Amino acid sequence: MNGHDFPDALKQLLDEFSRSGIRELHIRKPDFELYLSTEASAARPQAATPVAAPVSAPPAQSAPAAKPASAPLTPASSLPADAVIIKAPNLGTFYRAPKPGAANYVEVGSQVQVGDELCLIEVMKLFTAVRASASGTVHAVLVEDGAMVEGGQPLFALVRD
Incomplete structure (x- = not known):
């Protein structure tokens, strides 16, 4: 993907996110980070927050x-x-x-x-x-x-x- 395609790809991703019913999406790459949420009160994840432990995941003890x-x-x-x-x-x-x-x-x-x-x-x-x-x-x-x-x-x- 070249630099000119990026805005179109981002627009397509936003459109698909809004139609999907997914509440939150967080993509992190070394040179890029994107956080989308349907919650108006959602706070952007802090850089120190590990991806493996998002705030919305229930505690591990409930699964067993x-x-x-x-x-x-x-x-x-x-x-x-x-x-x-x-x-x-x-x-x-x-x-x-x-x-x-x-x-x-x-x-x-x-x-x-x-x-x-x-x-x-x-x-x-x-x-x-x-x-x-x-x-x-x-x-x-x-x-x-x-x-x-x-x-x-x-x-x-x-x-x-």
């Missing part, structure tokens, strides 16, 4: 207690027949809150609208927001916080109002 992806919290037989199932868009680690110590995005009984953020899926320090595809009430959370999930795995059951 996680249930395997094949063990849902609520059995499928107890879900209403008309439940809307929200599935993982890709494999990764399931997080119910935006950062450690913060309140969960939703709880059982929470009212949600189409597009409301329900959780995050993290893979290789990239976080993808999972959003409600229907309006309704959260009937069940099907995965334990910090668990590894597979693409297409059910995460939430919603009941339409």
Whole structure:
């Protein structure tokens, strides 16, 4: 890529970032650093902060207690027949809150609208927001916080109002 292509490549990256649903992106190279965030209150990472330990990653001790992806919290037989199932868009680690110590995005009984953020899926320090595809009430959370999930795995059951 020559110097004249850089602005076009950066514009394309910004456009793809805004459409992706990813909340944060941090790229660091010896001669270049880029930090993008959809959070207005996000602070730029400090140079001394190691890339392997971003502030938004949950503490390491939560991962060992996680249930395997094949063990849902609520059995499928107890879900209403008309439940809307929200599935993982890709494999990764399931997080119910935006950062450690913060309140969960939703709880059982929470009212949600189409597009409301329900959780995050993290893979290789990239976080993808999972959003409600229907309006309704959260009937069940099907995965334990910090668990590894597979693409297409059910995460939430919603009941339409």
